[in-house]
Amino acid sequence: MSFKDVIDEEEREAYMLCNEAIVRAALEADVQLVSFYPGAPQTEILDNFERASNKYDLRIEVAANEKVALETVAGGAMLGKRSLTSMKSVGTNVASDALYTLAYTGLDGGCLCLIADDPHAHSSQSEQDGRWFGLTAYLPMLEPSTPREAMEMVKKGFELSEEFGTLVLIRTTTRVNHQSGIVPLGPMDRTPFEKVSWKDMKRPYTSVGELARKGKKEMLERMEKIREKMADSSLNRMEYFDGKKLMDEGGSEEEVGVITAGVAHSYTVEALSRLELSAKILKLGVINPMPEELIRKFCEGLDKVVVVEELSPYIEDVVRRLVEDVDVYGKRTGHLSEALEYDIPSVIQGLSEITGVEAPFDYKEHCRKMKKYAEILPQRLPVFCAGCPHRATFWALRRAVGDPDKVFFANDIGCYSMMCLPPIQWSDTLLCMGASMGVAAGVQYAAEEKTIAVIGDSTLFHAGLPGVVNLVHNEDDVTIFVLDNAVTAMTGQQSHPGNPKKAGGREGKKVEIRPVLEGIGVEKIYDISSYEVKDNVDIIKEALAHQGVSAVISHGECALYHFRNYRHAGGELVPYFIDLNKCESVHACVLNFMCPAISVMPEEDGKARIHQDICVGCGVCSKLCPKGAIKSTATMYGGDDKPVLTVEDHEEYQEKKEAEK
Amino acid sequence: MKGTNIILCGIGGEGLVMLSNVIGEACRLAGKNVISGEMHGLAQRSGSVIVHMRIGEEVLSPLIPPGEADMIVALEAMEALRYLYYLKPGGVVLTNKRLVHPPGETHDLVTKKIDKYVEYDEVVEAIKEAGVELQEVNALSLAKKAGEVRAQNVVMVGALCSALEGVIPRDSIIQAVKGTVPEKAVENNVEAFELGVDAYRD
Numbered sequence: 014m015s016f017k018d019v020i021d022e023e024e025r026e027a028y029m030l031c032n033e034a035i036v037r038a039a040l041e042a043d044v045q046l047v048s049f050y051p052g053a054p055q056t057e058i059l060d061n062f063e064r065a066s067n068k069y070d071l072r073i074e075v076a077a078n079e080k081v082a083l084e085t086v087a088g089g090a091m092l093g094k095r096s097l098t099s100m101k102s103v104g105t106n107v108a109s110d111a112l113y114t115l116a117y118t119g120l121d122g123g124c125l126c127l128i129a130d131d132p133h134a135h136s137s138q139s140e141q142d143g144r145w146f147g148l149t150a151y152l153p154m155l156e157p158s159t160p161r162e163a164m165e166m167v168k169k170g171f172e173l174s175e176e177f178g179t180l181v182l183i184r185t186t187t188r189v190n191h192q193s194g195i196v197p198l199g200p201m202d203r204t205p206f207e208k209v210s211w212k213d214m215k216r217p218y219t220s221v222g223e224l225a226r227k228g229k230k231e232m233l234e235r236m237e238k239i240r241e242k243m244a245d246s247s248l249n250r251m252e253y254f255d256g257k258k259l260m261d262e263g264g265s266e267e268e269v270g271v272i273t274a275g276v277a278h279s280y281t282v283e284a285l286s287r288l289e290l291s292a293k294i295l296k297l298g299v300i301n302p303m304p305e306e307l308i309r310k311f312c313e314g315l316d317k318v319v320v321v322e323e324l325s326p327y328i329e330d331v332v333r334r335l336v337e338d339v340d341v342y343g344k345r346t347g348h349l350s351e352a353l354e355y356d357i358p359s360v361i362q363g364l365s366e367i368t369g370v371e372a373p374f375d376y377k378e379h380c381r382k383m384k385k386y387a388e389i390l391p392q393r394l395p396v397f398c399a400g401c402p403h404r405a406t407f408w409a410l411r412r413a414v415g416d417p418d419k420v421f422f423a424n425d426i427g428c429y430s431m432m433c434l435p436p437i438q439w440s441d442t443l444l445c446m447g448a449s450m451g452v453a454a455g456v457q458y459a460a461e462e463k464t465i466a467v468i469g470d471s472t473l474f475h476a477g478l479p480g481v482v483n484l485v486h487n488e489d490d491v492t493i494f495v496l497d498n499a500v501t502a503m504t505g506q507q508s509h510p511g512n513p514k515k516a517g518g519r520e521g522k523k524v525e526i527r528p529v530l531e532g533i534g535v536e537k538i539y540d541i542s543s544y545e546v547k548d549n550v551d552i553i554k555e556a557l558a559h560q561g562v563s564a565v566i567s568h569g570e571c572a573l574y575h576f577r578n579y580r581h582a583g584g585e586l587v588p589y590f591i592d593l594n595k596c597e598s599v600h601a602c603v604l605n606f607m608c609p610a611i612s613v614m615p616e617e618d619g620k621a622r623i624h625q626d627i628c629v630g631c632g633v634c635s636k637l638c639p640k641g642a643i644k645s646t647a648t649m650y651g652g653d654d655k656p657v658l659t660v661e662d663h664e665e666y667q668e669k670k671e672a673e674k
Numbered sequence: 675m676k677g678t679n680i681i682l683c684g685i686g687g688e689g690l691v692m693l694s695n696v697i698g699e700a701c702r703l704a705g706k707n708v709i710s711g712e713m714h715g716l717a718q719r720s721g722s723v724i725v726h727m728r729i730g731e732e733v734l735s736p737l738i739p740p741g742e743a744d745m746i747v748a749l750e751a752m753e754a755l756r757y758l759y760y761l762k763p764g765g766v767v768l769t770n771k772r773l774v775h776p777p778g779e780t781h782d783l784v785t786k787k788i789d790k791y792v793e794y795d796e797v798v799e800a801i802k803e804a805g806v807e808l809q810e811v812n813a814l815s816l817a818k819k820a821g822e823v824r825a826q827n828v829v830m831v832g833a834l835c836s837a838l839e840g841v842i843p844r845d846s847i848i849q850a851v852k853g854t855v856p857e858k859a860v861e862n863n864v865e866a867f868e869l870g871v872d873a874y875r876d
């Protein structure tokens with residue numbers, strides 16, 4: 014149910030999120046070294062390991078990016094330590110340079126890399142299908158459907174990795190990572206972390222030219238051996254659905270065959286049950302190397318085989334290659350989609366069209382009818398939190414720029430990406446982490462407008478720095494905005510190299526942004542405090558006027574992070590309020606600001622209101638109000654009209670409050 | 675294969691995941707199979723959040739198909755209406771008596787793209803019009819009464835417990851609540867739970 018279960022030593026069942034279950038399984042398997050860069054839908058793996066590292070003896074890093082994380086765990090595996098990393102789909106692009114070569118060198122210790130795809134792009138910039146990494150890199154890949162299977166595959170993955178001396182990939186999708194269910198907790202047989210002698214296990218992990226050619230040969234032989242070994246793995250299983258119930262075997266040749274993997278398996282079985290359709294099912298757990306013999310055997314004698322898998326026709330095309338005399342249905346026949354995630358209705362529709370069995374319920378019509386009632390609703394899109402420093406920085410930036418059409422605005426990936434959403438919708442590009450720097454380089458050659466590029470601190474360290482080096486070296490004309498909020502906010506406020514804390518909340522060394530930029534040679538650097546919106550407008554104007562590379566570093570801790578720490582340290586929130594005698598409904602506090610703590614009261618006076626339970630007291634709105642109508646509630650108790658943001662501010666306020674009494 | 679299906683919905687950052695954890699844990703304690711599918715990520719920033727909960731021996735999919743939920747439990751009324759399409763015909767909507775205007779709506783109002791906010795009564799009317807059973811709970815006032823304003827979600831757990839009589843035993847839910855909330859808040863939360871139970875019965 015929670016982290017408590019992840020580290021509970023009792024052997025029992027627990028209700029767990031798949032990401033928690035993965036951590037549990039890896040701990041049970043005595044994992045010794047883990048490293049991650051956060052990213053949905055796998056971030057909870059990092060979060061739970063951070064907490065577990067306070068109890069168990071293991072080495073953990075929040076790495077600067079996914080490539081560094083993979084290289085780190087590979088390093089551990091070279092010394093025989095069981096090690097694990099996980100990354101979101103697109104994180105694998107960053108890590109793939111190391112990934113492909115590690116397949117050539119092999120690894121002697123057990124090493125797992127989990128790739129978490131995001132069909133439907135719920136929280137990603139694309140629907141990338143990570144299964145191709147396994148195939149094209151010649152690495153074994155397992156795919157679970159449930160938390161329980163994920164646990165089993167983590168354990169088997171380590172064994173497979175050690176037996177064949179290779180990195181092993183586990184592929185999940187959002188609906189697996191964020192699925193909770195009942196899982197068994199096994200024994201925690203952990204060994205203490207100990208250094209070992211490199212001399213004793215030494216062998217070259219080098220790959221180039223002649224060595225690479227040799228490595229390739231070994232890699233191909235290794236995959237062949239794995240193919241043989243996994244040919245009858247229990248991770249692939251045949252099932253029979255008799256129209257009502259799922260069973261281990263049964264069925265005849267007249268029936269439909271379905272080949273499926275991952276969460277699509279669950280949709281398939283439930284779709285069959287609603288169609289009351291019987292079918293033979295082959296559920297694949299090993300998706301590289303594919304169990305070709307098993308697939309042939311399964312298809313033998315069948316007339317129709319349907320392949321149900323999300324995203325690309327990865328399995329389907331293999332099945333087509335392997336079998337003759339069988340009609341294969343799926344994406345290539347237009348019955349199932351290559352886009353978006355599946356669910357029970359979408360699989361029902363496909364199966365119904367293929368088999369001619371009528372769907373029992375018109376889901377589309379039902380949705381159309383019911384959604385009509387909801388048409389009166391406004392959208393509820395994610396917004397910057399109350400007190401978010403990004404909101405303040407963007408307000409000042411927008412004022413400094415004036416007309417958004419006067420600039421090319423290269424945005425990047427982080428909470429600030431939300432600028433591209435309605436109603437503000439201000440961003441010209443948003444590609445992938447660090448891309449704002451590179452895109453800006455190209456744009457500034459061609460655009461008449463000034464080019465500005467925004468990047469968060471975590472993203473700067475992750476993949477932005479080469480782009481900055483490039484801008485400086487080429488003497489490009491771009492103003493960079495670095496949003497220094499101390500954490501990787503978007504994914505849940507994890508630490509990064511610019512935070513004084515490292516993984517597990519332990520003291521680390523903070524990498525300062527300004528000296529890094531200075532060292533690279535950025536000509537003009539301005540440090541601003543995010544909340545000082547009015548002052549910042551002129552500073553930003555100056556930065557924008559500079560010809561060449563200039564940088565504005567906006568400092569302001571993520572509000573969720575800051576005020577959580579503030580409260581833990583004994584601080585209390587001191588919200589702001591609207592002085593209704595002064596408010597003239599000009600709504601400066603609403604326009605292009607959109608704080609969740611502020612709404613208006615149209616039925617009364619049209620004036621704004623600040624929700625006392627949401628406001629954190631950053632005071633930025635009070636600076637925007639031309640009528641001076643927004644004040645700190647501190648003024649009601651003898652305090653000053655200024656934000657209470659630190660424990661020191663709070664103490665000072667408490668004293669004044671006492672004195673007033 | 676359908677089991678008991680519940681949609682939990684609300685606004686990011688309001689303790690919806692905690693609510694689902696309590697139900698899930700209660701099912702485990704009662705020896706019931708349970709699966710849930712939740713949406714994290716972008717939804718956290720005051721966005722709309724939904725969790726699918728499925729209880730029963732044979733359920734497999736982490737997503738409830740539209741039109742098959744037995745019940746929708748909403749921590750905010752607009753979200754109940756937003757996800758109404760998940761409810762089966764004649765299903766039950768259990769909503770907190772509360773409306774939170776998204777900042778985008780306020781922005782649209784001030785820039786005159788709309789001429790008024792959506793009102794609570796309109797939302798409730800729309801839900802009723804759809805022909806489903808509606809139960810409202812004033813979770814805020816009950817949470818306050820229990821001495822813990824933050825326990826609105828636990829009040830809703832209580833109401834849900836009444837609604838689910840026969841599916842999950844009440845003792846298991848109370849035990850799960852106790853195991854989930856911070857130790858010093860246990861008493862107030864149990865009180866909030868009981869008030870929720872009664873609110874649904876009335």
Ligand SMILES: Cc1ncc(C[n+]2csc(CCOP(=O)(O)OP(=O)(O)O)c2C)c(N)n1
Nearest residue numbers: 052104426427428469470471472501502503
């Ligand atoms: C390669 C890659 N890894 C991880 C992610 C997931 N992700 C989305 S935004 C973000 C980080 C944002 O941090 P920062 O730039 O500091 O912005 P903040 O959210 O703190 O404002 C991450 C890691 C991603 N989109 N791409």
